Amino acid sequence: MLVFQLMFVSLFLLQTTSSGSGRHSLWMLASSMSGSTVFPEFNMVLMLDDIQVGYYDSTMDQVMRVGGGGEKGAELDLGQHGMSLLQEMIFNMRERLNWSKQNFNLTGVVVHQRLVGCEVLDGQPVFIMFRDANNRQEVESFMYNMTHFTVAGSDSWKIWWDVWKRTYAQTLYTNFYVPVCVRFLQNLLDREKNLVMRRVRPRVRVLTKQVVGGARVTCLATDFYPRHINLTLLRDGRPVDEDELTGGSVLPNGNGLYQVRKTLTVDDEELRRKHSYTCAASHLSLDNRMEVSWRAEFSRSHRVPVVSVPVSVLKRYRALHENKEETGASPSQATRKPELDEALVSMIVKDTQPFSIVDDVGFRAFVSKLDPNYVLPTRQVCMGACMKQMSTLLCLTVQHYICFP
Known part of the structure; x- marks a missing residue:
């Protein structure tokens, strides 16, 4: 997982200011896995600069479009060459996955991951690259900047680049991979230009x-x-x-x-x-x-810290006291506490509050005013609940990425 996180960091470091005639990039982030897991055998997301524009649907064997708001759409047309490259990548990653299981005696869940993409500047190709990782270990990396190759491989995988292989790769990338990647990138830019060129004030x-x-x-x-x-x-x-x-x-x-x-x-x-x-x-x-x-x-x-309180909490507080005034009774504290704990965890996750907020004097005083009988959970309890909720939200939000428990 560490290597895959580094791949995401590399993607964001390489992506630069978006503009119509500036620098843009296209990336595929893919995982092939085996073993007992809830995830499909093959997963892939397609990124234009830092925006997800597509994902691979393994049940339909198609690349599906993702809209500007993250909504799912129709099939994303990669073209004949694009689909050929995708099928080639699926086959190659499956082969490397099986090779690692046989040669390293790997059992359980085994994951092979790949980052591959290209970048253009004012419509001209700048570089194309890929990085492979297997079960948290980097296997091979490759970059071609239109004039020179930079390659690296793991000794344990016995991947060597001799003169013949370099010459073959340069010919293949120059005449096929680079034109296909650049052409598809430009097509996506034309379609998503309003999204990648937007400016939102901080x-x-x-x-x-x-x-x-x-x-x-x-x-x-x-x-x-x-x-x-x-x-x-x-x-x-x-x-x-x-x-x-x-x-x-x-x-x-x-x-x-x-x-x-x-x-x-x-x-x-x-x-x-x-x-x-x-x-x-x-x-x-x-x-x-x-x-x-x-x-x-x-x-x-x-x-005194300034605390953002969800509207749902205030509505719940108002409804509680209106009910109390009318009936003279209040709901059971044992019934309300799980509900309030859940609202607290939701606030911490959505507003990116620190776990230590439950120890802040001002926040505790504010909560006491809302409900003197409510006992705030400890920082450790909040942390555990937040991690569980964040993991669930992450997998639901980017369900086509690879989410690890």
């Missing part, structure tokens, strides 16, 4: 949170597209050194948009100086840099 906020001996100041930008953004945290107008910050990785929000946050930990002494902290964001969707500021005040006011 929402920028400065968040503060109490910690022992001080506070955390977080610069957050969320719900933006494309994924490339310049986020800076300033202290009294001067950029904070990156060595003092944590975070900074751009992460998907699950709705086709992205988020990034950078956090600075400040002690009480620094808070006494009442610095001004500014979160500044530069993005393709913005004409000018967006800035949001917060000034430290050494009092307990800065220590």
Whole structure:
């Protein structure tokens, strides 16, 4: 699984700013597996830049289209050459899977994974590549940048590239694989140009949170597209050194948009100086840099976290008290607690809240006002419930990816 995660990281690092005449990429991420598993023998998703546009339906033996909102559509026409390449990949991956089982005496669930794709710049091919992994171990990687090959193979798999094989591969890729990949990429760009060229403005906020001996100041930008953004945290107008910050990785929000946050930990002494902290964001969707500021005040006011509460919780609270006023009775606490626990876990997952929120003084006081009889679950209980819910949501949301328990 680690190697497959690295493949996703490679995909996002290689994908650059989307524009009609800029740099674009097309990727297939595939898995072939054997053993007792709920997943089909072969899975594949098709990505245009960082957007899923298709998936392989093993029951219909077809590549199906995925719309801009993630909805499923009709069959995605790969063309004769595209389908030939897909069938070739399925056969080759199955062969490598069986070879690894026989030669390494592998039992149980065995997975062979592949990342393959190409990239263009202003309509001209830049490179084509693939990476293979088997049961968490990288097997082989290959890149051709139109002039040179870069190859690497695992010694245990006995994969060697001699002069004859390199010459054959260069001829095959130059005259067949590259033209097919580029042509299909361009067709997808024409169809999905409104999606890949869209610009969504970020929402920028400065968040503060109490910690022992001080506070955390977080610069957050969320719900933006494309994924490339310049986020800076300033202290009294001067950029904070990156060595003092944590975070900074751009992460998907699950709705086709992205988020990034950078956090600075400040002690009480620094808070006494009442610095001004500014979160500044530069993005393709913005004409000018967006800035949001917060000034430290050494009092307990800065220590009260702002908590997002789902509307469902407030509605449930209102219905409860309206019922209580009318009947003079309240539902059993034993009946309500699982329901409230579920709502709490849902809030943590949907709003990307930290598990430690259940220990925050302000949040506990707020919940106590809602229901004095409700006992918040511990951080460990929340973590276990959240992991279960996130795994379920992940597999439901990207059910055509490979989801591991």
